[in-house]
Amino acid sequence: MKKTYVVGGGGGGIASALLASIRGDNVTLFEAHENLGGCASWFDRGPFSFDVGATTLSGMGPGEPLGKLFNLIGEQPQLTVVNPGIVFHLSSGDVLSYYKDFDLWMKELERVFPNLNHRPFWEKVFEINSKAWGLLDNLSSFPFSTIEDFFQILKAPQYFSLYPYLLVSTEMMLKRYNLDHPLYNELLNGILLISAQTEARNLPFLVGAMGLSYPRETFAPVGGMKGFMQFLEKVCHEKNIQVFKSAKVEKIAGHDLVLTDGRSFRGDEFILNLPCWNIPALFPEDKNAFHLERAEEKSAWGAFVVYLGIKANIRDSYHQIHLNHPLVRNYFASFSIPEDLKRAPTGWQSVTISTHIDAASWFEMEKVEYREAKQEIMHLILEDFKKRFDIQETKYVTGGTPKTFERYTGRHLGYVGGLPFLFGSNPWRLIGHKTPISNVFRVGDTTFPGQGVVGVVAGALALHKEMIKK
Ligand SMILES: Cc1cc2nc3c(=O)[nH]c(=O)nc-3n(C[C@H](O)[C@H](O)[C@H](O)COP(=O)(O)OP(=O)(O)OC[C@H]3O[C@@H](n4cnc5c(N)ncnc54)[C@H](O)[C@@H]3O)c2cc1C
Numbered sequence: 001m002k003k004t005y006v007v008g009g010g011g012g013g014i015a016s017a018l019l020a021s022i023r024g025d026n027v028t029l030f031e032a033h034e035n036l037g038g039c040a041s042w043f044d045r046g047p048f049s050f051d052v053g054a055t056t057l058s059g060m061g062p063g064e065p066l067g068k069l070f071n072l073i074g075e076q077p078q079l080t081v082v083n084p085g086i087v088f089h090l091s092s093g094d095v096l097s098y099y100k101d102f103d104l105w106m107k108e109l110e111r112v113f114p115n116l117n118h119r120p121f122w123e124k125v126f127e128i129n130s131k132a133w134g135l136l137d138n139l140s141s142f143p144f145s146t147i148e149d150f151f152q153i154l155k156a157p158q159y160f161s162l163y164p165y166l167l168v169s170t171e172m173m174l175k176r177y178n179l180d181h182p183l184y185n186e187l188l189n190g191i192l193l194i195s196a197q198t199e200a201r202n203l204p205f206l207v208g209a210m211g212l213s214y215p216r217e218t219f220a221p222v223g224g225m226k227g228f229m230q231f232l233e234k235v236c237h238e239k240n241i242q243v244f245k246s247a248k249v250e251k252i253a254g255h256d257l258v259l260t261d262g263r264s265f266r267g268d269e270f271i272l273n274l275p276c277w278n279i280p281a282l283f284p285e286d287k288n289a290f291h292l293e294r295a296e297e298k299s300a301w302g303a304f305v306v307y308l309g310i311k312a313n314i315r316d317s318y319h320q321i322h323l324n325h326p327l328v329r330n331y332f333a334s335f336s337i338p339e340d341l342k343r344a345p346t347g348w349q350s351v352t353i354s355t356h357i358d359a360a361s362w363f364e365m366e367k368v369e370y371r372e373a374k375q376e377i378m379h380l381i382l383e384d385f386k387k388r389f390d391i392q393e394t395k396y397v398t399g400g401t402p403k404t405f406e407r408y409t410g411r412h413l414g415y416v417g418g419l420p421f422l423f424g425s426n427p428w429r430l431i432g433h434k435t436p437i438s439n440v441f442r443v444g445d446t447t448f449p450g451q452g453v454v455g456v457v458a459g460a461l462a463l464h465k466e467m468i469k470k
Helices: 011-022 065-073 102-112 119-138 147-155 157-166 170-176 182-196 205-216 224-238 367-388 402-409 452-469
Strands: 003-007 026-030 042-045 048-051 079-082 086-089 095-098 218-221 242-244 249-253 256-259 264-266 269-272 302-311 318-322 330-335 348-357 393-400 440-442
Touching (some): 011 026, 011 269, 170 205, 182 330, 302 367
Parallel strands (some): 026 242
Antiparallel strands (some): 318 330
């Protein structure tokens, strides 16, 4: 039986471990932290359970990544459908809810932007989105690493109509549909920032349409990310996957994997669920193996987070608030569902607030400057937050910076969220799951198409398909 070692128990690693066990491999998962989940993990404070980063799940449909994964493992986690998926608070003071129902969403847009013709654009968005998942599913090997990989696209002519949308940016499409309005751009760029990690002008419409569709259907796991990760860990045990927590991998040489505590393991294949910047250090004997990735040329966002328990009864779980402040352009506030007593006591809710922030500068600050910068951003966010929502009391208020993410997830410079698929990207240069070392593969949110939990699961499924083909 093939021995497969998965390094990194974030969403991408857990999905890869489960899929490898479905292929019949003898699987071991190594996670450096004491909990699984990585950026989609949790921590407890008193009676509260806080999601550290990711709070929403999406892509549960039968043809979508999480839907497919649960179908393959034969089990479903407990989830609550969140509708409206996200409530947007624009800098103009307008508030609009992104409902699952198309007509309700159109009504919201028409209420806030009465002079614009929304329907044709959004019909296109949802049409492209549903086809795009099919296209991803049909590509048995993407990003291309051989000419043979490239020619596989000819085998799926039903998706030819999608390719032109790789050549037009989402911003160009907005202009084409006469929707180029500053406040509209604020709304759409806000959605794209959380779903695709960049703005409309940088995104091919094929990817932009998927990002814009994301708030249509969001799900909150019961018990938060703690509930979700504990469910996945239980399924790992049921499938005889050995899960080693607090087990940091130091290096891989040939068939040997060595942990920082000195234990070593001999395996056949290695799946690395690590960001691209972290991978070369694991191969001190193959220093040049990963140079083609040019990881040093790539960067991602950092995250600033605030966690707090609140005495309140906020019914809509997810809100994006636009401030257009130079320090915080917008922030995303996630509230636990009031009835979810695994997350907070009766009458209380657990809240995670996050905002995109430049990561590298936090590592250059002196101690005092760092503390002051952290306080300033926390104060700015909390002042606005408390004015906006009806909150009677707060508890356990803490903050986190890119340094915090680096400490807890090991991610280089606290880069999170994944690498965006940029307009004009060369499909030969995207980071795929094959590596220059034949028994080493990659998944995770810097590997195509990973971005968010749904993207890393899509990446794990793509690798699974390729392994079956092999
Ligand atoms: C603030 C914030 C909010 C977000 N919100 C959402 C959201 O609402 N919805 C969504 O879908 N996505 C969201 N995301 C993005 C999402 O969380 C990530 O893209 C996704 O979880 C990344 O998964 P991953 O498996 O690629 O990597 P990670 O989650 O980073 O997992 C990598 C794992 O590897 C472990 N590790 C590192 N080095 C080693 C080593 N040497 N040995 C062993 N283990 C190691 C780490 O401890 C970590 O657990 C958010 C991210 C952040 C930061």
